[in-house]
Amino acid sequence: MANGVLAERLENYLEHKTHKGIFAWILSTDHKRIGILYLVSMVTFFWVGVTLGFLMKLEMLTPGKTIVDAQTYNTFFTLHGIIMIFLFIIPGIPAVFGNFFLPIQIGARDVAFPRLNLLSWYLYIIGGLFAIASLFLQGGPIDTGWTFYVPYSIRTTTNVILPLLGAFILGFSSILTGLNFITTVHRLRAPGMTFFRMPLFVWALYATAWIQVVATPVVGITIVLVIIERALHVGIFDPALGGDPLLFQHLFWIYSHPAVYIMILPAMGVVSEIIPTFARRTIFGYKVIAFSSLAIALIGYFVWAHHMFSSGMSNTSRAVFSLLTFLVAVPSGVKVFNWVATLYKGSIELRAPLIYVMMFIFLFSIGGLTGLVLGSLATDVHVTDTYFVVAHFHYVMFGGTAIILFAALHYWFPKMFGKMYYEKLAIWATPFIFIGFNMLYFTMFILGYNGMPRRYWSYLPEYQTLHIISTVGSWILIAGLAIMFGNLIYSLFKGKPAEANPWGGVTLEWQIPSPPPAENFEEIPVVNHGPYDFSIINGNSDGKS
Amino acid sequence: MFVSASNYAKNVDSVMLYIIGISVALLLIITFAMIIFVIRYNRKKNPIASQIEGNKTLEVVWIIIPVALVLTMFFYSFSVYKESRVVPPNAMNVKVEAKMWAWKFYYDNGKVTDTLFLPAGRPVKFNIVSQDVNHSFYIPAFRIKEDAVPGRENYMVVKPEQIGAFDIACAEYCGLNHSLMYTRVYVVPEKEFAQWLNGEVDDDYLRKYVASHSEGYKDYLSGSYAILFAKGCVQCHNIDERKGIGPSFPELRRQFARVNVGGKDTTVVIDKEYLRESILYPETMIVKGYEKQAMPSMLNKIKDEELELIVDLLYSNFVKNKQ
The missing domain is CATH 1.10.287.90 (Helix Hairpins)
Structure with missing residues (x-):
């Protein structure tokens, strides 16, 4: 029990306090505490977003007004989008689990710039407050949709500038985190931790960080231009002032399409951690998965205009972007094949994290495959801007990223908090989430193909049956989420103490005590094998040497 | 479906x-x-x-x-x-103009309409423009849409083939009443269309033609409903039995309406006075089940003779016409 001895000697990061009370958190530069700060703030924003989503679905129960008027509904979907995208999914896995585990997985004591890391969290909180402050101000909350399309965003009388500033500040948070991670990966790897011995989660974070650094400034500049145009009436995007609305759409999607990969790549990284651990075997095709992350990050830059097939682009652009979009689907598909192949001849223990991963593979595959319908010109111009698109991105973002965020929460919960969650309750939540999710969003594919446009406060009566099924699904889904989060919060206080390595994982975080010591490692480990080398462990002993 | x-x-x-x-x-x-x-x-x-x-x-x-x-x-x-995307040489041109929150269609001979009329079997090139913000001209039954972007003219080509009435929706978010920005396209044979374009027959004739040659829409055969379209009534009240945002016109055949007057439920006889009141002061008597979305008052929005025309039309075609 080398780890037990270690734990007695070293203070864990929760006991180690540099300041008193709350200041031990909000002034801490420990990457683990910052990860927890992000987790708490993100889960809070997530539930605000869920509440808005719940109210939107309730409004959709009947054609015409059900609970709110059109103006309120329009602000609901705008804020739901802004909160879920900018405050939950984009920071999401990198900010929480990247912060917590990236240094540990490469054998470092912290990220390269710990103070910058804390600053990123403050920027995130300030940006978040800006984004939702418009709720309480004269003029009313923003009603442009999260895409801020010009000219409407120039002309509406609601508070547009404040949330835009919020998104701008959040962009900086994202860029700084990206910079921090890139530097950390390049400079702080433990001796022997070559690039091809890095866990795939680190690879995914690394690819993501590059997108964050390179793409985010584009949306920052675009946002500033919209603010200038709105405040000073300088013609940039609004044709009434001499601008071009399509220019805005191009600039917006040059960031916001790669942003989709900022959202999904880290989740793919987590999947590549969880599957080997519960199958007790090495990942199938390590290099292919690592390089496909980079390929996705790279090709992901050249497909942005597939959001604009009906916007009036030239026919040549439509064809070229359609072709590239089809090609970017391939590396994601390859990853799915590799994951499933990793289960082959494994020694599989079906625990909650793996159940979430299986749910992910099913839902994300549906999301990805319906992406082919949207990449194809003939079908896209029919279903774009309809509920089909709404269904598609919820399958990818919620069924993909958020479900994996839940998987990661369960997988790393014992390590982060030193407590076990209740396995039975965790498993009980999954059918609610799965059934609720599919009722809520699969119906939207059918609605969309039938011509139900998105961002509609009212709808034609023939769509009502499907809307009712969808709304009931939202209730079941929320019940599942409540069970899941309830279980985790309860376990935080009442859970049994966790072992250092409850799952038998071989990456470095499982070789240190739970919760980790303040400085992670008593001695920086020397790495002499790949990340998923199960041949060297038998039982619960040394992955480090 | x-x-x-x-x-x-x-x-x-x-x-x-x-x-x-x-x-x-x-x-x-x-x-x-x-x-x-x-x-x-x-x-x-x-x-x-x-x-x-x-x-x-x-x-x-x-x-x-x-x-x-x-x-x-x-x-x-x-x-x-x-x-x-390829415009055939025999294509007919129609200019589509979107603005918050209505559509207008301009034909080459100067005719302008709120609902779209097209000849079956002939390709149409839509030249799509917007007066204010982005919209999207979407006809689900034709599986196609193209954005209406201010400051530029977009186009799309459609060749309708089936006689009938189909929905036109706005698919790009355009503010408050985005979800109510619906109108319809009526596809009629080339001969009827030519007559209409030359002013020999009116909109109503084509709508009736569609009603008698396609599924649904049968109520249309009993009267002239042009004004209900011109004044936007049909956005919420359907001419057939389908429920809309407001009660459908065929519901008037029940002779009595259960209404909410000042918070109390009561039953009123549907007569001309009731129709007049409901159009000018809709909030005073709201039909049960439709309290959620009040109808905007038409006071000062329609002329007296238009009001009388609508009241007569509804009275004779629905209240008194029990079919």
Whole structure:
């Protein structure tokens, strides 16, 4: 029990306090505490977003007004989008689990710039407050949709500038985190931790960080231009002032399409951690998965205009972007094949994290495959801007990223908090989430193909049956989420103490005590094998040497 | 469900079936393989895992097959889509103008309408513009849309084939009443269309033609409803029995209405006075079940003679016409 001895000697990061009370958190530069700060703030924003989503679905129960008027509904979907995208999914896995585990997985004591890391969290909180402050101000909350399309965003009388500033500040948070991670990966790897011995989660974070650094400034500049145009009436995007609305759409999607990969790549990284651990075997095709992350990050830059097939682009652009979009689907598909192949001849223990991963593979595959319908010109111009698109991105973002965020929460919960969650309750939540999710969003594919446009406060009566099924699904889904989060919060206080390595994982975080010591490692480990080398462990002993 | 009204729409449906067919097959393979592996290689049955690091041949195969599949999807889809982008020489031009929150259609001979009339069997090139913000001109039954962007003219080509009435929606978010920005396209034979375009017959004649030559819409045969369209009544009140945001006109045949007056439920006789009151002061008597969305008052928005025309029309065609 080398780890037990270690734990007695070293203070864990929760006991180690540099300041008193709350200041031990909000002034801490420990990457683990910052990860927890992000987790708490993100889960809070997530539930605000869920509440808005719940109210939107309730409004959709009947054609015409059900609970709110059109103006309120329009602000609901705008804020739901802004909160879920900018405050939950984009920071999401990198900010929480990247912060917590990236240094540990490469054998470092912290990220390269710990103070910058804390600053990123403050920027995130300030940006978040800006984004939702418009709720309480004269003029009313923003009603442009999260895409801020010009000219409407120039002309509406609601508070547009404040949330835009919020998104701008959040962009900086994202860029700084990206910079921090890139530097950390390049400079702080433990001796022997070559690039091809890095866990795939680190690879995914690394690819993501590059997108964050390179793409985010584009949306920052675009946002500033919209603010200038709105405040000073300088013609940039609004044709009434001499601008071009399509220019805005191009600039917006040059960031916001790669942003989709900022959202999904880290989740793919987590999947590549969880599957080997519960199958007790090495990942199938390590290099292919690592390089496909980079390929996705790279090709992901050249497909942005597939959001604009009906916007009036030239026919040549439509064809070229359609072709590239089809090609970017391939590396994601390859990853799915590799994951499933990793289960082959494994020694599989079906625990909650793996159940979430299986749910992910099913839902994300549906999301990805319906992406082919949207990449194809003939079908896209029919279903774009309809509920089909709404269904598609919820399958990818919620069924993909958020479900994996839940998987990661369960997988790393014992390590982060030193407590076990209740396995039975965790498993009980999954059918609610799965059934609720599919009722809520699969119906939207059918609605969309039938011509139900998105961002509609009212709808034609023939769509009502499907809307009712969808709304009931939202209730079941929320019940599942409540069970899941309830279980985790309860376990935080009442859970049994966790072992250092409850799952038998071989990456470095499982070789240190739970919760980790303040400085992670008593001695920086020397790495002499790949990340998923199960041949060297038998039982619960040394992955480090 | 899944109304399609042109060959192009049917071709789009075929592309959809092709992509979805392949997708379902892939999804089933992935899902079943995953479930079978989890059961077959359960730790109890298979306590020691085999450390398989990869298989070059297999990995190359499952890169090449998807690439080939998506390429066939791309080419098939593109070949179908071309029809909506290539303007045939015999195409008729219609200018579509969007503004918050209504559509206007301009024909080459100067005719302007709120609802769209098209001849069956002839390609139409829509030249799409916007007066204010972005909109999107969307006809689900034709499986096509194109944005209306201020400051530029977009186009799309459609060849309607089936006689009937189909919805036109706005698909790009445009503010408060985005979801109410609906109108209709009526597809009629070329002969009737030419008569209409030359002013020999009116809108109403074409709507009746559509009503008598297609499914649904039968109520239209009993009267002249042009004014109900001109004044926007049909956005919320349907001429057939379908429920809308407000009660449908055929509900007037019940002779009595259960209404809410000052918070109390009561029953009133539907007469001309009731119709007049309901149009000018809709909030005083709201029909049960429709309290959620009050109708905007038409006071000062319609002329006296228009009000009388609407009241007479509703009275004689619905209240007194029990069919």
